[in-house]
Amino acid sequence: xxxxxxxxxxxxxxxxxxxxxxxxxxxxxxxxxxxxxxxxxxxxxxxxxxxxxxxxxxxxxxxxxxxxxxxxxxxxxxxxxxxxxxxxxxxxxxxxxxxxxxxxxxxxxxxxxxxxxxxxxxxxxxxxxxxxxxxxxxxxxxxxxxxxxxxxxxxxxxxxxxxxxxxxxxxxxxxxxxxxxxxxx
Amino acid sequence: xxxxxxxxxxxxxxxxxxxxxxxxxxxxxxxxxxxxxxxxxxxxxxxxxxxxxxxxxxxxxxxxxxxxxxxxxxxxxxxxxxxxxxxxxxxxxxxxxxxxxxxxx
Numbered sequence: 624x625x626x627x628x629x630x631x632x633x634x635x636x637x638x639x640x641x642x643x644x645x646x647x648x649x650x651x652x653x654x655x656x657x658x659x660x661x662x663x664x665x666x667x668x669x670x671x672x673x674x675x676x677x678x679x680x681x682x683x684x685x686x687x688x689x690x691x692x693x694x695x696x697x698x699x700x701x702x703x704x705x706x707x708x709x710x711x712x713x714x715x716x717x718x719x720x721x722x723x724x725x726x727x728x729x730x731x732x733x734x735x736x737x738x739x740x741x742x743x744x745x746x747x748x749x750x751x752x753x754x755x756x757x758x759x760x761x762x763x764x765x766x767x768x769x770x771x772x773x774x775x776x777x778x779x780x781x782x783x784x785x786x787x788x789x790x791x792x793x794x795x796x797x798x799x800x801x802x803x804x805x806x807x808x
Numbered sequence: 809x810x811x812x813x814x815x816x817x818x819x820x821x822x823x824x825x826x827x828x829x830x831x832x833x834x835x836x837x838x839x840x841x842x843x844x845x846x847x848x849x850x851x852x853x854x855x856x857x858x859x860x861x862x863x864x865x866x867x868x869x870x871x872x873x874x875x876x877x878x879x880x881x882x883x884x885x886x887x888x889x890x891x892x893x894x895x896x897x898x899x900x901x902x903x904x905x906x907x908x909x910x911x912x913x
Contacts, residue, residue, distance in 0.1 A: 629814065633814075636822060637818065637822060640822050641825060643825075643829060643838070643841055643845065644825060644828055644838070649837055652841060656844070659845065663848055663852060666815070670815075672858070672859065672872055675855060675872055679879070687844065687886050690886060690890060691837065691840075691841065691890070694890045698903065700835075700903070712832070715831070716831030716832045717828070719831060723823075723824050724821070727821075728817075731817055734813065736812060736813040737811060737813075742866060743865025743866075744865060746864060747866045750864050767866075773873075776870070776872075777873060780870075780873075784873075795884035795885075795887050795888050798888050798891070802891040803891050
């Protein structure tokens with residue numbers, strides 16, 4: 624990804640994140656979060672993770688944020704009224720965040736940097752020529768069949784975790800129904 | 809092309825923003841959104857490492873698998889968490905963390 628695009632999406636993501644924690648109105652916070660996730664999806668696509676980027680927009684910006692907005696409107700939340708800010712929690716919180724950031728910069732300063740190298744699609748095409756000729760053909764044409772490759776990995780190597788996650792979603796659905804049921808006792 | 813360093817820095821900053829929101833905000837729904845921001849920052853790290861430590865000329869798809877499972881678990885978590893918030897609001901008529909003090913010693 625060109626450097627200008629990288630910084631455009633990164634700054635969109637960070638500014639969206641800052642807006643989430645600074646907006647008093649919860650609806651504005653939720654909408655800034657959509658902006659933040661769009662920037663994040665841009666970064667994913669720049670990292671050649673096309674499928675993950677699309678999933679990020681569909682699941683987060685589409686489904687999860689609609690759920691948030693729905694709950695905010697269902698509870699009919701008003702903008703937070705200004706309260707006298709409590710000094711100790713704010714100073715403590717900012718201290719934790721500052722310590723984390725300093726730690727992060729210190730660690731990154733000692734991490735060997737790695738420049739991104741272009742994907743070697745020809746080499747991958749040779750590796751896939753035996754097992755899946757269709758993928759190899761598209762790799763040979765200079766395309767990255769991201770969805771095919773992700774699908775192959777997820778349904779072969781990660782088949783059991785995938786099914787467990789399916790059960791998790793079922794449990795979550797049942798749990799939500801039970802929680803939301805009006806108690807009649 | 810952006811290097812691995814810049815991706816890690818950006819994702820760390822997003823995590824710090826989410827952490828600040830969790831610690832500083834009083835509205836429990838916004839706290840929840842900030843948790844999602846932190847999960848997404850972790851996802852960005854995973855995808856960046858998967859791209860930069862590729863195998864065979866392709867990105868390492870094992871890292872992207874973990875991202876899928878994180879997204880799925882986050883979706884389930886949001887659904888259950890928001891249901892708990894609705895139940896809490898019914899019981900207490902508030903979603904401000906300052907007002908929820910019944911477990912305070």
